[in-house]
Amino acid sequence: MSLQRNQDMSHQPLYLQIKEALKKQILDGDYAPFERMPSESQLMKSFDVSRITVRQSLRDLHAEGLIFTSQGKGTFASKPKAMQDVQHLEGLSEAMTPKGYETSARLLSIREVKPSKDVQENLNINGKEGAIEVVRVRYLNREPISVDTSYFPIAVGQKLFARDLSGDIFPLLENELRVPLGRADVSLEARSADSDTAKLLDINVGSPIMWVQRLTHDSSGKPVDYEYLAFRGDAYKYRFQIERDPSRNSGFNEVIK
Amino acid sequence: MSLQRNQDMSHQPLYLQIKEALKKQILDGDYAPFERMPSESQLMKSFDVSRITVRQSLRDLHAEGLIFTSQGKGTFASKPKAMQDVQHLEGLSEAMTPKGYETSARLLSIREVKPSKDVQENLNINGKEGAIEVVRVRYLNREPISVDTSYFPIAVGQKLFARDLSGDIFPLLENELRVPLGRADVSLEARSADSDTAKLLDINVGSPIMWVQRLTHDSSGKPVDYEYLAFRGDAYKYRFQIERDPSRNSGFNEVIK
DNA sequence: TATTATTACATGTTATATCAAGTTAGTTTC
């Protein structure tokens, strides 16, 4: 296994490279659920790194739930997480498209920018690469309801310059640019509108807005779109259903033995 | 600072002892949010351990969201945000406890009331029946983060009078009152704090709050708890993942983006 | 044969030591 070592720029830490390599193997099914993985000393040899570096990789994988360890026994691939149902999606789309209303978008700007720390971390790019920023205002029945600020990696984002961005970007990505979309991480919080946002949304400064951060990945798990969505508080409601988790178990050590 | 070292049995690893000591300091408010904490070398001296041990403690605290670091600058106490997962139905303290936060609740009132239209419809009771109203302020790390107003049908609610309501109500319902919980309907929106809420949450009137309505059913589908949760906007974040449904090309992609 | 040591190997914990890289404040230089 060859790692990109510290000779020039543009390299990731060894432990991250190892983590990604192992992660890929697990996700590719090279290790079946509950199958034992190579021991730390084996990994040290095959990657030619110290134990600390190996353990740092394993710790990250553990934190992501991809592996678990058992002292004296070894390290094992986890059972892959069950897919979430799609009920959330239904709730969100329902909130977004009340029947009989039309949505549209107005493009404010599209340009290459030096990405902020937050954008860098989420898109997994370094500060030297640029990112493509797209700012739009979205309307529901002629009324502004959100300001969307999206960041794309250069490779993907450059293709957007020549496209019509007055509609939806996701179908454009999927159908025209052939970027298969996968998981998205979303967070919601209530904030106050700053003056720019307030002006665009036609509300008073300080009015409540729903602040949404969403990181969308392609089907291989690579980030393709990180965005901030500022929704007018009085025009946005997020509905969904959740199930009580009946299994309150702890730890998988029992499973092995 | 004296640590229990490896002389006999019944001791915890040094890094865990250090982690707990620092955690206590943070939760006790010895370090204000965003305040710089002692550097790694200072911690090495004061605890008389190696840097690796200190860093292991800090890594755990970081994973729990209690601190954040900035290379070259230092390590800082976080302003903790309550985060809940949408996948499962759980109360706040259930969600937060495994992440290293301390939660508590203060009971403001519990009484029988004539239910509002909204409560009647959601609990599926008529205006002649009463309902039990429980109002509480919930705290995270000693700071108020939400005002919870819950309504229960008489049958369930009466049993709550004799109970300790300073913790989470869900486990109480399930374990002590033997009410098996099932699905819940939830909605989130951003609102402004009214004067009562603002006073209880120690924020200014008009500050953004996350307004949550939640209707919880038992496992047979009968409503058992309808509640309004007013979260401080700066202390609450709702986070979840969604999967793209490959079988359907419409869905959330088109709607949102 | 059944039990007990032994041994080999697994992860867990901790120490010491470098070098890299980001930040800050002071000092020098132009």
Next chain:
DNA sequence: GAAACTAACTTGATATAACATGTAATAATA
């Protein structure tokens, strides 16, 4: 005075080393 340099911090990454502790298979023993 402003810009550049430097020194002294900070956290980040990585190597080598040792011992503790848990597990499993094998060998020795009762």
